[in-house]
Each structure stands twice: as C-alpha cells, then as structure tokens.
Amino acid sequence: MVDTLWLWAGALVGVTLVVFFLDRRGALPDWVEVMGPFVTLHTVAGKRLLDRFATPQRAWRVAGTAGVVGAALASLGLFALVLFAGYAVVAGRTTSPVTEPRNVLAIPGVNDFLPLAAAPAIVFGLLVGIVVHEGGHGLFCRVENIDIDSMGAVFLSAIPFGAFVDPDDESAEQAGNWAMSRVFAAGVAANVVTTVVVLVLLFGPVGGAIAAAPGAPVDGVVPGGPADVAGVDAGDRITAVDGQRVSSASGLDSALANTDGTFTLELNGDDADARRTVSVERAVxxxxxxxxxxxxxxxxxxxxxxxxxxxxxxxxxxxxxxxxxxxxxxxxxxxxxxxxxxxxxxxxxxxxxxxxxxxxxxxxxxxxxxxxxxxxxxxxxxxxxxxxxxxxxxxxxxxxxxxxxxxxxxxxxxxxxxxxxxxxxxxxxxxxxxxxxxxxxxxxxxxxDFGVSTYPTASILAHLTGESWNGSAWGVVELLVSLTLLPLAAVAGLESANFAGFSGDVANFYVVTGPLEPLGGAVFVAANLLFWSAWFNVQLAVFNCIPAYPLDGGKLLYTGVDSLRTRFEQGEAASWTAKIPMAVTGVVSLVMGVAVVLMVVAS
Missing domain, CATH: 2.30.42.10 (PDZ domain)
Incomplete structure (x- = not known):
C-alpha cells in the first residue's frame, strides 16, 4: 500500500506542478481556475444546454415531484438504516476491513477493494456520477426559473473531486419550498435514471457478449502448498488434469477425485502464449x-x-x-x-x-x-x-x-x-x-492437499448480466445491492472473491463471444466503464439521500419541515417558528453524523 500511495502522490504532485506552471505563465484559458492542487473548470455552454433541455417545464415538474417523493422515502429508510448500523457496530464491536481508514478512501491501489488496474474505469465512473448529479440540479434550476451564477467541475489535480451548480440566491429564495425540493431531489433522480440506462447496456449487449473462459480459474494459491510449489499462479486457468479436460471449477473437483499422489496440470491450454504444464505432488x-x-x-x-x-x-x-x-x-x-x-x-x-x-x-x-x-x-x-x-x-x-x-x-x-x-x-x-x-x-x-481457490466466474457474471434477478419487484433491489457489493463480495459473504472489473487476472477468466467477438478487449473496457458508472451513480444517489446537511437529504428535510411550518403558522406571534426547520435539520444531521462516524471508527 505504501508503494501505491507514493505512486499516487508523485503523479498528483507532478500534474499539479505542470498545471501551476501553466497558470503562472497565463497559458490556461479563462474558464480554468487554479487554487493550490484544485483545478476548477467553469462552463458557459453547459448553461445554454440546460436551458434547451428545460423547455417542457410542466412535464419536468411532474417528474420532479415524483423524484421528491422517492427521495423522501429513501431518506426515511436511510435514517432508520444508519441508526441501526451505528448501534449494531457499537453493540457488537464488529471488526470489518471495509471500515478500515484506507478503505474509506475511494483511491484505487490504496483501497483494498479497488485495484490499481481498475483505476481508469473507476475515475470515469466517478466523473460520470458527479457530473450527472450536479447536472440534475442545474436542469431543475432552469425548470423552476432559478438563475445559475456558475457551474462546472472540480478536480484534485487530475482526479475528479466534485461538480457544482451555483444558483442565484435571490431567485432561489423566490422559488419557494416545493420548487427547491424538486431541485434538491433532481440530483438523486438523475443518478437513478443514469443507473437504469447504464444497466440496460451492461445487462444487454455488453454483458451478453461476455462468457466464462474454459477451465477452472485460479483465484489464489496457498503459500507453500502443493500447487504453489508446482508453479501454479493466481490468474491461471486449469484446463486439464492428467489429460482430462476441465471446463469449470466443478469439473476440476471431479478430475482431481481421479488422481492419486502425483498428477499433471495443463494451464491456459487455449492460449498459445501462456500455455504450460506442471507436475503437482499432493501433500497435506x-x-x-x-x-x-x-x-x-x-x-x-x-x-x-x-x-x-x-x-x-x-x-x-x-x-x-x-x-x-x-x-x-x-x-x-x-x-x-x-x-x-x-x-x-x-x-x-x-x-x-x-x-x-x-x-x-x-x-x-x-x-x-x-x-x-x-x-x-x-x-x-x-x-x-x-x-x-x-x-x-x-x-x-x-x-x-x-x-x-x-x-x-x-x-x-x-x-x-x-x-x-x-x-x-x-x-x-x-x-x-x-x-x-x-x-x-x-x-x-x-x-x-492441493492449495488452490477458484474464482466464481459464472455467479459473478450472473450479477453483471442480471441473470441473478428472480423476476420480482424486490428482486430489483436485491440485484442493485449485489452489484454494489461486488467490489467487496468476499467480505460481504456474497461470493468467494471480490470483483472490481474485467482487469488484471480476472480478465483471463472470461472471453468475448457473439457478434462483438471481433472487438476483443474493447468489450471488457466497455463493461468496466459501465459497471463503475452504475456503481458510483448508485452510491451517490444513496449517500445523498441521507438526511444530513449539506447532503440533498438534509436539504429536503429542511424544505419539508419549512413547508409544514408555513402551512400551520398563524400570525406574527408564530414568527419564532422560523427557527424550527434549521433546528430539526441540525439535530437530525448531528445524529446521522455521529452514527456514520461510529460505523467507520468504532468498528
């Protein structure tokens, strides 16, 4: 992990120095703003694009109201879930590698569940998620006739750090609670819609073109075990045992049952460059x-x-x-x-x-x-x-x-x-x-007596193609949860191994078939981009529904309480109630913050 940290640190410092040098020489355009390691890209064309899309205002407002209801229900559920999770951690003092400090950071190579090989797809997915989220806010600002002072994206050196839509304060105040609620819920709704579109592509043409490669995929070997001594490596595929063909992990078990003390393995038999044969001597x-x-x-x-x-x-x-x-x-x-x-x-x-x-x-x-x-x-x-x-x-x-x-x-x-x-x-x-x-x-x-763990190629692929869906409405939720858990599937008990994309050793466990076969590795790249785009959009939608300020869920809580206050408020004598929305939002935000910190620190 230390080597990876130095690699990331060196790359970020290098990019930052180059950008800083260009900024000092005045070589950067006006829409690029540099402040320390942060680079902000402002866009004017984005405003014009939002104005064009915001034209059917009535239809957008109907959709926006539905988004408010959905986000409010999600916030209510997350309030209970976060409280329960925080209590469970304190009561049980459960230890999980998921909550270790380095794994809270979504940095490939530093986070145990985000390998460096998947970094390009992870960065792409994060960028798509934050741009879509803020784009949703910006679109509904224009739908509600709220002016936008500025909008753009923020990078930490070369890493997507966030996006922003800065509405005009005066027009936002005049818009009213319902209008602002639709604006706040729009980011979450945009992430949800994007997730649906991305999953249709992943479950359909892209995922459908990927199949498990023949052989038993080797996920890992026991150090010093018979397979390790023989030269079997993680990422290999066992395609034959003593001449008997092996097409899957289950086939490996039956083939090994027919062996005695010493036997031969054919590895990567369908790959002329990686094919080799090793001799294994069984030992307990x-x-x-x-x-x-x-x-x-x-x-x-x-x-x-x-x-x-x-x-x-x-x-x-x-x-x-x-x-x-x-x-x-x-x-x-x-x-x-x-x-x-x-x-x-x-x-x-x-x-x-x-x-x-x-x-x-x-x-x-x-x-x-x-x-x-x-x-x-x-x-x-x-x-x-x-x-x-x-x-x-x-x-x-x-x-x-x-x-x-x-x-x-x-x-x-x-x-x-x-x-x-x-x-x-x-x-x-x-x-x-x-x-x-x-x-x-x-x-x-x-x-x-062998020392090999196999990779669950078929079941991982079932999650990525939607085949694990049982056809019910609740099954959709289960499918989304399983997709979200794939990077830490082994820890969560979902699968025997984690999945972070078709990269590294995992790419050797799959092949491209059907009409897209001529594209080869490009299909894996597309699948990785789609998977991480869906993953980050789901994460951003769920995270922003937590009822804690300044998240969208906290802002929805404020406008909701304020709407109730103004409905029942009577006369100037009740003007003190203007403080209620902020008080309620502050208390709930504090409770949520403590619960989240406990989930990360106490475990």
Missing part, C-alpha cells in the same frame, strides 16, 4: 491453526505447528491426501501428527469450539466460555466441525444425546438435552443446538 499442508489453552489441556497444538507445515503421518501412518488424513484421524480420538520437519503434536481430533453461556452443553456441566473438542456425538465419531454441524442438522430441539468432549484437560461424556435454533436450518426446519461456537477444521486445524 496446514493452512491455518487455532491454538487453545495448553495449560488446561483444552489447547490443540504445540507452538511449533504452524501454517505451511506439511503433515506426513498420523499415529505413524503415512498420509498424502486430505482423504487419507481424515481416515487416519477417524481411527483414534487422540492422535499424534508428524510433519516433514519432524514436529510432533498430540491432540484430541474433533470439533473445537467455545461453550456458549446458558447453552445446552453449559447446562450439562461444562464451564461457559471454555474451549472443548467434541469427538463423539450420539455415538458417532466426530472428526471435524463439519461433522458436528452435519450431525446436529439431523436432530430436533429437546432431543437427548450423548456427547464425548475433551474439556479442562479431561475426556468426559455428557448427557445433553439439545436447545432450539430459533430459526430454520438449511431446509427451513428447526434443528437442535449444542451450545458451542465451532471453529472450522479438525480441532481448529485446516489443511489442503
């Missing part, structure tokens, strides 16, 4: 370790066992694959794992978890918040947390089961009456609950 490699309290015996591993270690045997039995590793673990509750470096670790193999206070296992006698390893459930061997969850899915609340667990350094058997989940399981039916928060893997240990 530790990917993560959760250490417990070794003093009480509830701990799982010695400190020497760590991620990257290769397991060679279990209780003296050689293992090469995850399947062999699991079979060896199932033979005994307490196992000794030996790595290729000679490190030995003895521990109970099962489902590691933390006992929940007032849960079923706690009521059976296990201390709350204690670490336990469940090795048997209702007489059946439990090797991993997945086994325990699968067994619980077949139970009912109130059912009595026998549980063997290692707690406080001892193996004990508990007679447990399962609690209720309070919600449906995968099939919608309530299931029994043991009262343990399980950790993934075998006693907190996760492994891989």
């Amino acid at each position: 490699t530790v990917t993560s370790v959760v250490a417990g309290d070794t003093d009480t015996g509830s701990g799982v591993f010695s400190t020497e066992l760590a991620a990257g270690e290769v397991v060679r045997s279990v209780n003296g039995e050689s293992v090469r694959t995850d399947a062999e590793f699991r079979e060896a673990l199932a033979t005994s509750e307490t196992v000794t794992v030996t790595t290729e470096n000679g490190v030995e670790s003895t521990f109970p193999a099962g489902s590691l978890g933390t006992v929940v206070a007032d849960g079923a296992l706690a009521e059976a006698g296990v201390s709350a918040d204690a670490s336990v390893v469940v090795t048997r459930f209702d007489g059946e061997r439990v090797v991993s947390s997945a086994d325990l969850l699968a067994a619980l899915s077949e139970t009912d609340p109130g059912e009595r089961v026998s549980v063997v667990a290692y707690a406080d350094g001892e193996r004990r058997t508990y007679d447990v009456t399962l609690g209720g989940s309070g919600s449906g399981g995968a099939d919608g039916v309530e299931q029994g609950v043991l009262g343990v928060r399980p950790v993934s893997g075998v006693s907190g240990l996760t492994t891989t």
Whole structure:
C-alpha cells in the first residue's frame, strides 16, 4: 500500500506542478481556475444546454415531484438504516476491513477493494456520477426559473473531486419550498435514471457478449502448498488434469477425485502464449491453526505447528491426501501428527469450539466460555466441525444425546438435552443446538492437499448480466445491492472473491463471444466503464439521500419541515417558528453524523 500511495502522490504532485506552471505563465484559458492542487473548470455552454433541455417545464415538474417523493422515502429508510448500523457496530464491536481508514478512501491501489488496474474505469465512473448529479440540479434550476451564477467541475489535480451548480440566491429564495425540493431531489433522480440506462447496456449487449473462459480459474494459491510449489499462479486457468479436460471449477473437483499422489496440470491450454504444464505432488499442508489453552489441556497444538507445515503421518501412518488424513484421524480420538520437519503434536481430533453461556452443553456441566473438542456425538465419531454441524442438522430441539468432549484437560461424556435454533436450518426446519461456537477444521486445524481457490466466474457474471434477478419487484433491489457489493463480495459473504472489473487476472477468466467477438478487449473496457458508472451513480444517489446537511437529504428535510411550518403558522406571534426547520435539520444531521462516524471508527 505504501508503494501505491507514493505512486499516487508523485503523479498528483507532478500534474499539479505542470498545471501551476501553466497558470503562472497565463497559458490556461479563462474558464480554468487554479487554487493550490484544485483545478476548477467553469462552463458557459453547459448553461445554454440546460436551458434547451428545460423547455417542457410542466412535464419536468411532474417528474420532479415524483423524484421528491422517492427521495423522501429513501431518506426515511436511510435514517432508520444508519441508526441501526451505528448501534449494531457499537453493540457488537464488529471488526470489518471495509471500515478500515484506507478503505474509506475511494483511491484505487490504496483501497483494498479497488485495484490499481481498475483505476481508469473507476475515475470515469466517478466523473460520470458527479457530473450527472450536479447536472440534475442545474436542469431543475432552469425548470423552476432559478438563475445559475456558475457551474462546472472540480478536480484534485487530475482526479475528479466534485461538480457544482451555483444558483442565484435571490431567485432561489423566490422559488419557494416545493420548487427547491424538486431541485434538491433532481440530483438523486438523475443518478437513478443514469443507473437504469447504464444497466440496460451492461445487462444487454455488453454483458451478453461476455462468457466464462474454459477451465477452472485460479483465484489464489496457498503459500507453500502443493500447487504453489508446482508453479501454479493466481490468474491461471486449469484446463486439464492428467489429460482430462476441465471446463469449470466443478469439473476440476471431479478430475482431481481421479488422481492419486502425483498428477499433471495443463494451464491456459487455449492460449498459445501462456500455455504450460506442471507436475503437482499432493501433500497435506496446514493452512491455518487455532491454538487453545495448553495449560488446561483444552489447547490443540504445540507452538511449533504452524501454517505451511506439511503433515506426513498420523499415529505413524503415512498420509498424502486430505482423504487419507481424515481416515487416519477417524481411527483414534487422540492422535499424534508428524510433519516433514519432524514436529510432533498430540491432540484430541474433533470439533473445537467455545461453550456458549446458558447453552445446552453449559447446562450439562461444562464451564461457559471454555474451549472443548467434541469427538463423539450420539455415538458417532466426530472428526471435524463439519461433522458436528452435519450431525446436529439431523436432530430436533429437546432431543437427548450423548456427547464425548475433551474439556479442562479431561475426556468426559455428557448427557445433553439439545436447545432450539430459533430459526430454520438449511431446509427451513428447526434443528437442535449444542451450545458451542465451532471453529472450522479438525480441532481448529485446516489443511489442503492441493492449495488452490477458484474464482466464481459464472455467479459473478450472473450479477453483471442480471441473470441473478428472480423476476420480482424486490428482486430489483436485491440485484442493485449485489452489484454494489461486488467490489467487496468476499467480505460481504456474497461470493468467494471480490470483483472490481474485467482487469488484471480476472480478465483471463472470461472471453468475448457473439457478434462483438471481433472487438476483443474493447468489450471488457466497455463493461468496466459501465459497471463503475452504475456503481458510483448508485452510491451517490444513496449517500445523498441521507438526511444530513449539506447532503440533498438534509436539504429536503429542511424544505419539508419549512413547508409544514408555513402551512400551520398563524400570525406574527408564530414568527419564532422560523427557527424550527434549521433546528430539526441540525439535530437530525448531528445524529446521522455521529452514527456514520461510529460505523467507520468504532468498528
């Protein structure tokens, strides 16, 4: 991140110095204003264009009134949502990389979710969003016969920073609350309309021309894992395993099931320049370790066992694959794992978890918040947390089961009456609950015998082409939310990987087909521009609906309260009520500001 920051800083300083030098020499036109690193572009032609578009005033006012209603409803919903989100962060103290300071900045390469490769499309989308937003304000200024003193765009060096429409104060004051409300809501409405137009293009001809490339797309490799050692890189596509063709990630799983210890991979088989073959030797490699309290015996591993270690045997039995590793673990509750470096670790193999206070296992006698390893459930061997969850899915609340667990350094058997989940399981039916928060893997240990994570090409494409829409009205909202979350899809739990555009490694996972195939990479460029234009227009529309001054939502709140005040105000004795709109807007803005700060800082 430091290198990227220096790159951005150097580029911005360079552009700023060039612009400053040109300004000092008088080489810039009158409509360009330079103030420090900020460059303001004023436009006169834009005013004439707005006058031309504002001609059908009656139709525009009807549309503007609908925009006010929509923006007001959105502001009301966002008021509740922001309050709830702020409270949830404070109450839960949840930690999320989304709210880390660097990820609050929409700077490609600095923000973890905005890669530098996508910078041109991101800058384009931001510019479209802010110009459209301010253009909406400007259009309705002319619709309502409000004069515009100046308008233009502001850049921080070469980065779009904002746009502005400066209405004449006197004509704005004479326009009235309803007219100004339509002006304030117009920016949001313009962003919404632009989003619709952009998505029609993205869902239609552009997205329809993009398809998943053949092969299993490699999103990442486990450092030190078999695939990494063999030379498989993120961005590769596995197109064959031991000569068996692989067309997708699911095909990779079935192909690997037919292999044993050593096998060959064909990478990027349809690309003559990138095609290569590597040999992979399977080995059980530790990917993560959760250490417990070794003093009480509830701990799982010695400190020497760590991620990257290769397991060679279990209780003296050689293992090469995850399947062999699991079979060896199932033979005994307490196992000794030996790595290729000679490190030995003895521990109970099962489902590691933390006992929940007032849960079923706690009521059976296990201390709350204690670490336990469940090795048997209702007489059946439990090797991993997945086994325990699968067994619980077949139970009912109130059912009595026998549980063997290692707690406080001892193996004990508990007679447990399962609690209720309070919600449906995968099939919608309530299931029994043991009262343990399980950790993934075998006693907190996760492994891989291959070490490749695949990219969800098909499901990502379904979001970008609208195929994920279920056909309902609410489904439109869900689709917009999913599109907005794509850059942080992995964190949000939407997908297993993030999507920031068809750039970098991701571009190798897709191909252009159909009538647009001759355009090749230009289709990816168009898709990136459309995606980020839609993304920023949605963000600007939603953000500006927050009822906090000086956002459009706060201004709508002011004009709305002022309209109610003037309707019920009677005589000069009620002149003190003129302060009510500002007071209400100020209080709500303060509450919203505190909630937003808590969302960013407290998490």
